[in-house]
Amino acid sequence: MELQQLQQMATQVRRDIVRMVHGVQSGHPGGSLGCTDFLVALYFEVMKHNPESFDMNGTHQDIFFLSNGHISPVFYSVLARSGYFSVAELATFRKLNTRLQGHPTTHEHLPGVRIASGSLGQGLSVACGAALSKRMNKEVDTTVFALLGDGELEEGQNWEAAMFAAHHKLDNLIATIDVNGQQIDGATKEVMNVAPLRQKFEAFGWTVMDMKGNDMNAVLQGLAAAKTLCGQGKPVCILMETAMGKGVDFMEGTHEWHGIAPNDAQLEAALAQLPSVLQDY
Helix, strand or coil: CCCCCCCCHHHHEEEEHHHHHHHHHHCCHHHHHCCHHHHHHHHHHHHHCCCHHHCCCCCCCEEEEEHHHHHHHHHHHHHHHHHCCCCCHHHHHHHHHHHHHCCCCCCCCCCCCCCCCCEEEEEEEHHHHHHHHHHHHCCCCCCEEEEEEEEHHCCCHHHHHHHHHHHHHCEEEEEEEEECEEECCEEHHHHHCCCCCHHHHHHCCEEEEECCCCCCCHHHHHHHHHHHCCCCCCCCEEECCCCCCCCCCCCCHHHHCCCCCCHHHHHHHHHHHHCCCCCCC
């Protein structure tokens, strides 16, 4: 896709997010909106993957693990619009008997989902296992990606995984941290300060870089730069600066929209800020 097409897709995904959450008055729009540009760039431009041949192993393909699973609205929208399942299925989000649970699950056999990630702190561990597996299978041409929230780093398992990745020199692994400074109860620096993240990951043996996460061009350049750092004996960490609720002015930069849904008037206001040339589900 061209840059403008990726930007248009990101706008459409943001429309999907607010409509999905509004439709059931449940879900997590804030982090979903903040991570939209990253996931659109990853699935539509950066990753080598084939939706038509999806299986749990992802042999000879790049694979992605969503650790902060509460941002499922953006994950489902990107999966659907990149061809993993019908876009029309987005209308079933969080409804009875849907495959699109509030947090991704595997027992529903939804294409594109490889782990259940309702419980925070586990995705990096799985990504480490996948990266080690790919190396043992001599898949030298593939990369394992993971996305984590900054508040999620309060979970100790993340640091065990970070230590494991460096010890085993998993240089086919790129972990992106969504640094929006917000979590459900308030600012991360007030709830449990996880800073300084660069120094911590470097001390654990990772290569660390920064990226602006709400500028499509910056995301593309950042992910390209991260891939050049692979193969050098260290796992790669991207500290991605985003704004929670990006794209909807009254949702931006506040933890208050971490896990609540817009009402009818707020939905209309949000959609007015997200004009799209594509088609809603």
